[in-house]
Amino acid sequence: MKGRIVVVTGTRPEIIKMAPIIHRFRGIKGLDLHIVHTGQHNDWNMSKVFIEEFELPEPNTYLNINTETQIKQIADIIIGLESIFDEVLPDAVMAVGDTNSVLSAAIAANKTGIPFIHVEAGLRSFDMTMPEEVNRIIADRVSSLNFSPTSRAASNLLAEGYPHEDIHVVGNPVIDSLIRMKDKAEKSSILDYLGVYEKPIITVTVHRRENLSRKERMMGIIEGITSLNLGTVIWPVHPHTLSVLEKYELLDKLREKDNIIMTEPLGYIDFIGLMMRSSVIVTDSGGIQEESTFLGVPCVVVRNNTERPEALETGLSVLAGTDPKRIVYEVTRMSKMGIKPIIKDNPFGDGNASIRIVDITLSYLRKGFSQRCETFQEHGPLYAALMVNEMLSGRKISEVESTYRVRVMSLFGKNGFMDLVKSQRELIQGEVILVSGERSRILKLLESGSHQI
Incomplete structure (x- = not known):
């Protein structure tokens, strides 16, 4: 099989989801794979840990885009990708998710006439105030091939008029990665490392811009977390989240609580190990909603909406918004549910998404991508x-x-x-x-x- 694909990543979640796909692509004889890391998560060590844990090759190109504004970040990534595309001359460009790196890859591929492949297509929160919602809609629109994780995501694309022949329901590769690393995560000694012995364990992550950019939302989340009086709260804090907490003068309130442990970001294996030992997870992450559903760990989502409604339908996930009383109520209620893994008929996949994605992509490379150029003899449709x-x-x-x-x-x-x-x-x-x-x-x-x- 002859072909050349550029894979674009920029954040840790993208590395997690792209890892099984990259491994399968690398096993295809005659297929050239060029991996780009944009540097959107500007701490290279944060990404490097994941690359090492998943035994991935280092990126062929590291753009090191470290800018303060979204507009400049997107512009710099597009400019950087253009020169890479001119040099590599790929047959297709692939990215996963809804970050600025994905948006930039989609636009750069479209403007240079290269088919763009979007993994995790069709997710919709129906909240246009979310930067991620805008990113994923644009990426879907210019994509030549959309891989949807669920039937509902595919239905969103169909409702928006996307051609059905280029939509494929494959599951989410995040489940592939989770299954691959689950045994290692079970052996993690993260609680011993942190010196945590009092249960239940409540794991917290907050990183979404919709929360970080609004002080009143962060104040509500912090008040809710500091009002919890059960077990130990463990919060691996992203550097950007830490700077926001400092900016809003909320760090001292967290540090005053003896039952709250704030750590640096964890590697993938230790974080999954922490999730597996938790009674409940509090998060605004999309990927963690999928992982917690598979693991059967109750999840309280500190958002007003989610692009993963399938998690809510299992009963293992609930929207709490940022009202502190609601957060305390839902965490207390969900912590009593117990762990209920959903292995069979998991809404987010069976662990074979990467196989389907690679096989379908190869078939498109052989037959060619559709041009989507309609010819009308009368008027428009x-x-x-x-x-x-x-x-x-x-x-x-x-x-x-x-x-x-x-x-x-x-x-x-x-x-x-x-x-x-x-x-x-x-x-x-x-x-x-x-x-x-x-x-x-x-x-x-x-x-x-x-x-x-």
Whole structure:
């Protein structure tokens, strides 16, 4: 297999999720892999620990982008990536997640005419005040191939009009990494290292910009955490979070509490080991919601929304916002649930996401990426909702699209809920499809007897 792929990372969560994919790519004979680290997490040692733990090669290129403003950071990464793309001449660029590094990679690839592959596509919090929400929407929009972790994420893309043939539900590679490192994490001596013997253990992480950039939210979180009177609170603090706590003069309040231990950021193995020994986790992280669900550790999310609603539906995760009384209530309640691992039918994957991602990517490299350039003979496309009749029932979606030269955008089952649009999916009488196409083509479809909604 001949081909050349540039993989872009910039933060520790991206390294975690990209690690199993990188390992599988490296096992493909004839495939050249160029790894870029943007330096978005500007403490290289923080990333280096993860690279060593996952036995990854050091990046081919380290951009060392260390800027204070988001705009300059994004601009510098795009400029840095452009020169790399010009030199490497990749067949595709891949990134995972919703950071500024991902946004920059997507824009740089699009502007240089290189197919962009987005892993973890379709996540939506429906909160446009979140920088990550804007990043992931733009990355999805310019992507040539979207790998969604769940069916719901794929449904979000379909609802927004993305072509179904380039959306693939694969699971999240974060579960692949967790399964690979779980045995090592079980042997972690992190509690002995920290000198922690009083249980229950409550693990805390806070790093989202939506919290860090608003003092009133951080004050609410800190008041909630310092009001907890059960067990030991362990908080591995990200350097940026530490600087924010100092800026808001909240550090002393935390240090006054004997049951709160603040540590430097932990390596992946020790952090997973800490999670496994916790009775409850308090976090604003998206990835930790996925990991805690797999491990069965109750999770209190200090946000007003989440792009991982599947975690909430398991009952192992709950939104608490930043109201201190609500945080105390939910932590106390969830700490009594006990550990309930979800191995079978885990909503975030079965540990084989990286296999699917690599296999599908290789198939696209062989056949080529779709150009997504529509040609219209009349005007732009119209949209119509049609009920499947007897004539369409039993026909595959791909057959309907080729026969009537329309695109099936969305599919709603007889129960009214959206279902995934797949080329080989057979339509059932009474279902509803949303199609797009030129007026004459939609009229032809209506003449077949389909009922317009």
